[in-house]
Amino acid sequence: MAVTIHDVAxxxxxxxxTVSRALGSPELVNGATRERVLAAVRExxxxxxxxxxxxxxxxxxxxxxxxPDLGNPFFTGVLKGxxxxxxxxxxxxxxxxxxxxxxxxxxxxxxxxxxxxxxxxCSPSIPDGQIVELATGxxxxxxxxxxxxxxxxLMDSAGGMRQVVDHxxxxxxxxxxxxxxxxxxxxxxxxxxxxxxxxxxRLDLVELGPFVPRYEGGLQAADxxxxxxxxxxxxxxxxxxMGVLTRLRDRGVAVPAEVSVTxxxxxxxxxxxxxxxxxxxxxxxxxxRLAVDMMLGAISGxxxxxxxxxxxxxxxxxxxxxxxVLRESTNVDLPAVTG
Amino acid sequence: MAVTIHDVAxxxxxxxxTVSRALGSPELVNGATRERVLAAVRExxxxxxxxxxxxxxxxxxxxxxxxPDLGNPFFTGVLKGxxxxxxxxxxxxxxxxxxxxxxxxxxxxxxxxxxxxxxxxCSPSIPDGQIVELATGxxxxxxxxxxxxxxxxLMDSAGGMRQVVDHxxxxxxxxxxxxxxxxxxxxxxxxxxxxxxxxxxRLDLVELGPFVPRYEGGLQAADxxxxxxxxxxxxxxxxxxMGVLTRLRDRGVAVPAEVSVTxxxxxxxxxxxxxxxxxxxxxxxxxxRLAVDMMLGAISGxxxxxxxxxxxxxxxxxxxxxxxVLRESTNVDLPAVTG
DNA sequence: GTGAAAGCGCTAACAT
DNA sequence: ATGTTAGCGCTTTCAC
Numbered sequence: 001m002a003v004t005i006h007d008v009a010x011x012x013x014x015x016x017x018t019v020s021r022a023l024g025s026p027e028l029v030n031g032a033t034r035e036r037v038l039a040a041v042r043e044x045x046x047x048x049x050x051x052x053x054x055x056x057x058x059x060x061x062x063x064x065x066x067x068p069d070l071g072n073p074f075f076t077g078v079l080k081g082x083x084x085x086x087x088x089x090x091x092x093x094x095x096x097x098x099x100x101x102x103x104x105x106x107x108x109x110x111x112x113x114x115x116x117x118x119x120x121x122c123s124p125s126i127p128d129g130q131i132v133e134l135a136t137g138x139x140x141x142x143x144x145x146x147x148x149x150x151x152x153x154l155m156d157s158a159g160g161m162r163q164v165v166d167h168x169x170x171x172x173x174x175x176x177x178x179x180x181x182x183x184x185x186x187x188x189x190x191x192x193x194x195x196x197x198x199x200x201x202r203l204d205l206v207e208l209g210p211f212v213p214r215y216e217g218g219l220q221a222a223d224x225x226x227x228x229x230x231x232x233x234x235x236x237x238x239x240x241x242m243g244v245l246t247r248l249r250d251r252g253v254a255v256p257a258e259v260s261v262t263x264x265x266x267x268x269x270x271x272x273x274x275x276x277x278x279x280x281x282x283x284x285x286x287x288x289r290l291a292v293d294m295m296l297g298a299i300s301g302x303x304x305x306x307x308x309x310x311x312x313x314x315x316x317x318x319x320x321x322x323x324x325v326l327r328e329s330t331n332v333d334l335p336a337v338t339g
Numbered sequence: 340m341a342v343t344i345h346d347v348a349x350x351x352x353x354x355x356x357t358v359s360r361a362l363g364s365p366e367l368v369n370g371a372t373r374e375r376v377l378a379a380v381r382e383x384x385x386x387x388x389x390x391x392x393x394x395x396x397x398x399x400x401x402x403x404x405x406x407p408d409l410g411n412p413f414f415t416g417v418l419k420g421x422x423x424x425x426x427x428x429x430x431x432x433x434x435x436x437x438x439x440x441x442x443x444x445x446x447x448x449x450x451x452x453x454x455x456x457x458x459x460x461c462s463p464s465i466p467d468g469q470i471v472e473l474a475t476g477x478x479x480x481x482x483x484x485x486x487x488x489x490x491x492x493l494m495d496s497a498g499g500m501r502q503v504v505d506h507x508x509x510x511x512x513x514x515x516x517x518x519x520x521x522x523x524x525x526x527x528x529x530x531x532x533x534x535x536x537x538x539x540x541r542l543d544l545v546e547l548g549p550f551v552p553r554y555e556g557g558l559q560a561a562d563x564x565x566x567x568x569x570x571x572x573x574x575x576x577x578x579x580x581m582g583v584l585t586r587l588r589d590r591g592v593a594v595p596a597e598v599s600v601t602x603x604x605x606x607x608x609x610x611x612x613x614x615x616x617x618x619x620x621x622x623x624x625x626x627x628r629l630a631v632d633m634m635l636g637a638i639s640g641x642x643x644x645x646x647x648x649x650x651x652x653x654x655x656x657x658x659x660x661x662x663x664v665l666r667e668s669t670n671v672d673l674p675a676v677t678g
Numbered sequence: 679g680t681g682a683a684a685g686c687g688c689t690a691a692c693a694t
Numbered sequence: 695a696t697g698t699t700a701g702c703g704c705t706t707t708c709a710c
Contacts, residue, residue, distance in 0.1 A: 002453065004686095004687055004688085005687065005688065005689095006687080014696075014697085015696065015697045015698075016687090016688075016689090016697090017688095017689075017690085017696075017697065017698080018695085018696060018697075020688070020689055020690090021689090021695095021696085024689080028695075028696095029695065029696080030695055030696085033695080033696080045476075047449060047450075047452065047453050048453070048687085048688075049394070049453055049686090049687050049688070050390075050453055050454045051389075051390040051391075051393045051394045051399065051453075051454065051686090051687080051688090052390075052394055052686075052687035052688040052689085052702090053687080053688055053689075054390045054688095054702090055388070055390045055391055055394060055686095055687080055688070055689095055701095055702045055703065055704090056687090056688055056689050056690075056701075056702045057688090057689070057690095057702090058702080060390065062433075062454075069419075070415050070418055070419040070422060071412075071415065071416065071419050071607075073410075073412065073415075076409050076410065076412075076415045077410065079409055079434075080408075080409040080410050080436060083409060083434065083435070083436045084436065084438070087435075087436075087443075087447070092433055092435075092450065092451065092454065093433065093434055093435070094401075094431055094432065094433055094434075095418070095422065095432055095433075095434045096422070096426070096431075096432070097419060097422045097423070097426075099423070104426075108426070110386060111386070111431070112431065113386065114341065114386050114387070114388055114389055114390075115388075115389045115390065115401075115431065137384075215607070215610070215611055239607070242608060242611040243611065245611075245613075246611050246613075249613065268410075268554070268578070269581060269608040269612070271554070272554055272581040272582065272584075272585050272612065273608070273611065273612055273613065274584075274585075274588065274612065274613035343702095343703055343704085344703065344704065344705095345703080353680075353681085354680065354681045354682075355681090355703090355704080355705090356680075356681060356682080356704095356705075356706080357679085357680060357681075359704070359705055359706085360679090360680085360705090360706095363705080367679075367680095368679065368680080369679055369680085372679080372680085387703085387704075388702090388703055388704070390702090390703080390704090391686090391702075391703035391704040391705085392703080392704055392705075393686090393704095394685095394686045394687065394688090394702095394703080394704070394705095395685075395686045395703090395704055395705045395706075396686090396704090396705070396706095397686080
């Protein structure tokens with residue numbers, strides 16, 4: 001078996017409580033004794049049992065994070081920030097992937113709840129009511145989702161969408177398509193909300209979808225957007241935008257000359273695709289860290305439990321957007337030729 | 340406080356031991372009693388404390404996974420498989436991101452060791468000796484790395500590289516560049532090993548680098564490869580290959596007409612970049628699952644502790660490779676014009 | 679088939 | 695400043 005506090009105590013010729021104190025509240029023990037204890041700890045390679053400790057303190061030193069898909073760089077970006085901040089705070093991180101299955105999600109959450117001090121929840125799709133219910137049994141901090149009364153680390157998606165619209169309007173676009181993400185998604189609702197507000201009276205907005213928020217969804221959506229006569233296509237996220245770019249290229253539609261395309265998220269490859277994608281950068285890492293900080297506050301009881309903090313987003317302009325020159329001239333010429 | 344086994348016992352009018360048995364070894368308790376207990380469990384929403392349980396059983400029901408970078412889709416791909424299989428087995432997963440820092444890695448491993456039954460280690464860079472040492476104190480399963488005597492879930496990188504070489508040779512390439520990944524990386528050694536073995540006598544091989552295995556590394560490497568007169572560029576991984584594609588496009592070098600490019604890993608965007616990338620698919624998910632299975636075997640003590648299993652890889656041919664036609668003709672023409 | 683008792687490794691009163 | 699005691703919630707002998 002592993003070395004216990006008794007082994008250390010025996011070796012340092014003190015009682016177990018002194019060892020415990022030397023480790024947890026060093027100021028309470030005599031300097032010389034402390035040295036002896038610490039030496040014994042080092043020699044034996046002693047590491048306290050978290051299980052035993054948590055049994056008595058009621059705290060585990062662990063937090064959990066639940067995400068819908070570990071294959072999605074959006075969530076792993078957040079996870080990376082969570083992990084980094086948790087490490088600094090001496091917390092270990094449980095990760096659970098619900099695979100977008102709400103039933104599995106609830107089960108995982110239940111199983112997790114007993115061995116964490118709180119859980120960070122990335123769940124775009126489960127209903128508000130269930131989240132509220134969950135929050136009664138488990139300390140919860142929401143990520144990228146706003147529910148009344150539950151603390152949350154948010155990213156200003158609506159603001160990001162507004163920046164996209166401002167950009168396209170400034171370029172001269174008048175008729176634009178939005179490719180909706182999943183129907184129940186909070187992110188999609190937010191993005192669409194910001195979009196509609198910004199577009200009102202300035203932009204002829206065609207809403208398409210919902211589509212699956214993947215490459216395939218983009219392939220499918222591209223044709224619909226072209227058929228709708230949009231001079232710019234705003235995709236729900238970068239992955240869909242990639243699909244759009246591919247499909248347009250295959251059909252011989254020039255980007256951005258004939259159609260402009262925007263994404264959302266600024267994933268790593270957004271800079272590297274062809275053409276480089278104009279998109280909205282989300283502060284994933286910062287949001288992850290913020291969520292942990294809020295959790296830390298909630299655990300220690302110092303912070304107001306229900307704060308919601310929102311991080312700014314920013315438009316990254318690259319080469320996939322331009323004024324709608326060629327298409328405008330096509331529109332103008334064609335009637336002339338035909339008529 | 341949360342509901343304990345005593346609460347359930349009182350409600351079901353039995354002793355705590357009976358509750359424990361009803362949950363853990365149902366066959367040992369009378370049918371009617373069991374029903375009563377299970378009902379009480381349900382009504383109270385009882386969830387056993389893992390901490391208390393592990394204190395006595397010596398098992399935690401947790402496993403840990405250590406990766407060098409959660410921002411890298413390669414590792415999150417593995418993580419996804421790990422998570423899925425662990426969930427099936429009723430294990431919870433701790434995740435730690437060492438951020439490629441060997442010192443942090445050791446510290447995290449130590450901190451983790453007491454609260455997991457074993458750890459899955461993805462560590463391309465720490466020395467073999469340290470891994471062996473680690474394995475004495477902690478149950479270890481290696482991922483994508485082979486160290487004598489330590490169980491491991493492997494992917495046949497060398498075989499993947501051989502397929503790349505076969506493909507390029509078949510297309511008629513004779514002079515190819517390999518862009519090395521990080522110097523100390525086990526993956527890079529394996530890929531290079533497979534490459535050299537396959538290239539011997541068939542290919543004029545130019546080795547460049549090491550480069551940082553990122554987009555920027557590819558940008559940098561592309562120029563060197565072109566200068567070296569290679570008709571095909573084999574990148575250490577897809578992310579570097581993306582950088583290569585971008586740089587070549589910016590310089591007006593046609594892919595694959597003038598230069599063929601290959602990647603490694605078959606990340607999601609490899610199909611969506613321009614041109615779609617010929618690359619080697621790694622069984623990330625399967626490797627993650629396999630590693631958990633091996634861990635399960637090691638924990639239950641049934642499996643031979645030091646097995647190493649290797650999963651096959653497969654070449655995915657897309658549009659970034661072709662016979663070196665244009666370049667050949669350029670080579671032929673240019674001297675004629677100049678001379 | 680069920681209950682009583684002991685103890686896993688640790689911390690937090692309470693003594694000294 | 696240090697030791698003693700009790701018990702966190704659970705499983706597991708050992709009786710019955």
